Amino acid sequence: LLRNDLGRVCEYGSVTVPDLMQLERYPQVHHLVSTIEGTLARDCSHLQALSRCFPGGSITGAPKFRAMQIIEELEPMTRGPYTGSMGYLGFNKTSRLNIIIRTAVKQKNHLSLHVGAGIVADSVPEAEFQETEDKAAGFLAAFKTSNQLSPSKPQSL
Template identity: 65%
Template sequence: MPAPGFGARQSSGALDFTVRAGEPEGPAQEQTPAPKTFGGRIPKQLVGSNLSPSAFIALVERAQAYIRAGDIYQVNLSQRLAARFPFSGWELFQRLSAVSPAPFSAFLDCGEFQIASSSPELFLRLSGRHVQTRPIKGTRPRSTDPARDAQLTYELQTSTKEMAELVMITDLLRNDLGKVCEFGSVQVPELVRLERYPQVQHLVSTVEGRLRPDTTHLAAFASSFPGGSVTGAPKFRAIEIIDELEPITRGPYTGALGYLGFNRESQLSIIIRAAICKERTVYFHTGAGIVADSVPAAEYEETLAKARGFLQALHYDRLPQRTVRA
């Protein structure tokens, strides 16, 4: 599971932080890639995964056994893609932002490695004593054919499975915020909202509350971390199962990226749709939420749909086929 980390922006030195933060507007936000040119050409990359399709499907089936046994109701499982990349982490961030723009895109240079994130998910937004989180659950790919795209949207909005996932995680986050908020202040002003991005479309809910007077933003962060949408329910048993089933650690993936302000203005995103760049190699975790009625092969395909922006940023137009242990 992700390990929390903190840093401060410096004018010179190892750590540099750039963020493009915003919030989708309207009931169904549309985002399309903006044309962008780059200084260097990149060849199509050979992309591998730490899990073959059959291995990922086997993990889903093992997770469903835990669900049937009553250990958990839902768990997020991921695979990690890897490829060589001949340019800088900043170059990858520019490419990723061009093909897969997102409201919480961010770039973090940690010296030995860089995080290039195109995250659509808000973890926490805090302003004074007001706190808000916006979990994502439910995914369908986008299609260039308008009729097919509309059909996929309809499937997503009418899926009892996807709605059940969203409701479960929304309730989990209500509980997380309830630990640090005034009694009765935690509300769900919007249970389900459709958001569309260039490669995928999601269902999103909004949970908010009012912090107790003695609660700091750091305490609110600690109460909620890691995000429920990228772990499962119950959260800590799901984390134990993730640690057991996934063959490699997640690193920054599904952690949080943002800032905690001394002026009590803070915002953090969930680190998803994010590439980790280290020594000319890029790593990209991509996951899916598993429930009792999940179809394992469909969950595998969902992970690939979420990786499409990353693959496009690498000029890669095929799905990863080989297994690597990078």
């Protein structure tokens, strides 16, 4: 899906996938990660490319516009930085960006933890819920360890 998005903002034929579905292992989950690259079209700025490509199709699903409408209708709160992007835009037209898929956001004394699962036509709800718990396990273990280090003092994350 992102290859398709990049194809709309890059020079024709320049979009490549040098790394396709490379397995990355983490203590709680495994990810298939791809690298997608392209040469930005001469008539497209970094900011235009960002607005046309994000949110990423791997987050919204397809068709993107309708999927985004459904997400907005169903989710009780906005996502904030979760499923957004982080990276840099270089003055030399070189950019490196990602999609933020697990996020902890602290605002004053409130901490929000965001994880998710990819819902598709043949998803099993219980398995998807378990996936979100698996993805949250690292955060929860870190929070528990943090609280055990100094239980008598208020914790700041």
